[in-house]
Amino acid sequence: MENLQKLINQFKEIFGSDDGIRAFFAPGRVNLIGEHTDYNGGHVFPCALDVGTTAIAKKRNDRKLRFYSMNFSEKGVIEVDLDGIEYKKSDDWANYPKGVIDVFQKANYKMDSGLDVLYFGDIPNGAGLSSSASIELATGVMLNHLFEFNIEQIEIVKLAQKAENEFIGVKCGIMDQFASGMGKKDHAVLLDCQTLEYTYTPFQLEDYALVIANTNKSRGLADSKYNERRAECERALEQLQKELDIDSLGDLIVDDIEKYKYLIENETDRKRAKHAVSENSRTLTAVDMLNKGDLDAFGRLMSASHLSLRDDYEVTGKELDALVEAAWAEEALGARMTGAGFGGCTVNLVKKDRLDSFIESVGKRYEAATGLKADFYVVKIGDGAREIQL
Ligand code: GLA
Numbered sequence: 001m002e003n004l005q006k007l008i009n010q011f012k013e014i015f016g017s018d019d020g021i022r023a024f025f026a027p028g029r030v031n032l033i034g035e036h037t038d039y040n041g042g043h044v045f046p047c048a049l050d051v052g053t054t055a056i057a058k059k060r061n062d063r064k065l066r067f068y069s070m071n072f073s074e075k076g077v078i079e080v081d082l083d084g085i086e087y088k089k090s091d092d093w094a095n096y097p098k099g100v101i102d103v104f105q106k107a108n109y110k111m112d113s114g115l116d117v118l119y120f121g122d123i124p125n126g127a128g129l130s131s132s133a134s135i136e137l138a139t140g141v142m143l144n145h146l147f148e149f150n151i152e153q154i155e156i157v158k159l160a161q162k163a164e165n166e167f168i169g170v171k172c173g174i175m176d177q178f179a180s181g182m183g184k185k186d187h188a189v190l191l192d193c194q195t196l197e198y199t200y201t202p203f204q205l206e207d208y209a210l211v212i213a214n215t216n217k218s219r220g221l222a223d224s225k226y227n228e229r230r231a232e233c234e235r236a237l238e239q240l241q242k243e244l245d246i247d248s249l250g251d252l253i254v255d256d257i258e259k260y261k262y263l264i265e266n267e268t269d270r271k272r273a274k275h276a277v278s279e280n281s282r283t284l285t286a287v288d289m290l291n292k293g294d295l296d297a298f299g300r301l302m303s304a305s306h307l308s309l310r311d312d313y314e315v316t317g318k319e320l321d322a323l324v325e326a327a328w329a330e331e332a333l334g335a336r337m338t339g340a341g342f343g344g345c346t347v348n349l350v351k352k353d354r355l356d357s358f359i360e361s362v363g364k365r366y367e368a369a370t371g372l373k374a375d376f377y378v379v380k381i382g383d384g385a386r387e388i389q390l
Contacts, residue, residue: 004054004388007070007120011056014068014077015116020058022146026137026385027052028123028130029179030212030347031338032188032203033305034283036313038173040233041194041248042280045287046175047203048183050382053121053134057142060114065101067094070120082114087167096132099167100139103159109149117142124375127214128337128344132168133176136160137385140181145387153384154196157181170223171230183384190287194250201287203381208295208333210379211350213362216372217319217343226340229272229315236264236273249276275312279305299334299349306336315341319370326365330358347379 004023012018027048034044060066063082069075071093078094085102087095097117105111119138123131140156143149151159160177164170174193182189187200203210237249240263246252252260257270257277264270282301289297306324310316316324320337323346327335333349350358359376366374 003120004390007054007056007118008390010070010120011058011116011118014118015058015066018058021056021390022058022142023388023390024055024057024138024142024145024386025052025388026134026141026180027183027382028134029176029183030129030210030345030379031175031179032210032347033279033286033302033336034175035279035305035309035336035338035341036229036315037250037276037280037283038175038191038193039171039230040237040276040280041250042276043250043283044173044175044191044193045188045201045283046179046183046191047188047379047381048179048384049123049129050380051122052180052382053119053123053131053138054388055117055119055138055142057115057117057146059146060116062114064114065098066114066116067097068118069093070118071125082111087169093135095168096135096163097139099163100136100160101143102167103163104140104143104149107159109143109147109151111143111147115146124214126219126344128219128339128341129212130176130180130339132164133160133180134385136163136177137180141385141387153181156385171227179384181385183382185383186381188381190283194248201290203290205295205349207352208349209352209355210381211348211355211358212338212377212379213323213327213346213348213366214375214377215319215323215343215345215366215370216374217317217370219340219343222340222342225315225342229313232269232272233276235266236269239264239269240273249273250280252277254278254281271312271314275308278308278312282308295333295349299332302334302336302347302349303328309337309341313341317342319343319372320346322369323362323366323374326362326369327358329365330361332358
């Protein structure tokens with residue numbers, strides 16, 4: 001956060017004065033395993049990153065909301081009336097904070113004044129590392145502190161997801177907002193998305209590093225394909241429920257899917273359900289293996305997760321597959337796509353003493369296969385959303 005002073009200077013330049021400002025931060029996340037299981041009542045195993053969104057904010061004396069993002073400076077200051085918040089395409093990125101403010105108002109957390117807010121994000125946008133959840137959580141935590149709502153962090157997480165579902169219109173599960181809100185330094189968190197019970201698992205690897213690789217393939221159309229996958233799973237669940245007493249696909253074990261697949265009419269829906277169920281079981285086994293210190297097994301399950309996302313869930317695509325295959329060829333202990341898919345990033349377990357050669361060789365293989373250059377980041381696991389003392 002050594003850039004905080006830069007952000008404060010920028011705030012002063014844009015909004016006139018930095019008297020009484022406060023600062024908030026919410027991280028992005030990387031999911032280690034448990035993909036497309038959250039909205040299916042299964043488990044996920046993400047961790048928060050040490051990069052994310054910082055918000056510098058100050059209450060106003062009127063009911064205007066004024067937003068500025070250093071990442072979208074060309075959009076200038078976006079101004080909205082607190083009493084007339086509605087989704088507007090032209091407000092672009094500012095729909096995220098607007099959405100959070102809107103759900104807070106509707107949940108009766110009423111703000112008694114407007115705000116000036118400057119945002120700065122150091123996660124690549126649209127790379128599947130939850131830059132949007134991090135803006136939402138930074139906003140939620142900011143409102144909670146500035147207006148002294150006294151809301152528990154888990155409630156802020158739920159409100160942020162609601163904003164994304166209802167205001168933005170992306171029917172995401174709870175994972176991203178949860179990881180950004182509840183993450184813990186040097187830990188991954190196993191979350192049961194049905195009950196919201198969770199446990200932190202230390203994730204400090206002696207000889208291995210976690211490496212995120214960005215395909216730099218933009219995730220065009222990802223939101224509509226995401227919603228389509230959700231609908232396919234919901235249809236499969238409804239058909240299974242005709243004979244089975246279950247609340248979600250997360251209630252099934254792998255054998256059930258084979259046994260009851262005749263209940264699911266459509267072959268595609270069957271494959272989607274198979275992924276949701278097998279991924280949930282892989283996630284639980286993977287966390288078990290990690291707790292036993294069997295990192296090899298954890299890595300193998302990561303790779304199996306990718307295959308299931310490629311073959312059964314069909315959310316990988318040429319670039320993610322090429323980047324994962326390159327990592328496998330360069331002896332990653334485990335490699336898989338992370339996040340929603342259709343582009344974005346992979347996550348890799350790599351021997352620390354081979355890091356440089358891994359990054360170089362995987363980069364070359366990926367470029368040869370796709371013509372694109374990948375970016376690599378060695379992950380540091382950080383804490384969840386919070387106020388930063390100035
Ligand atoms: C996106 C969504 C999450 C989750 C993942 C896939 O990141 O926001 O809720 O469904 O995709 O695991």
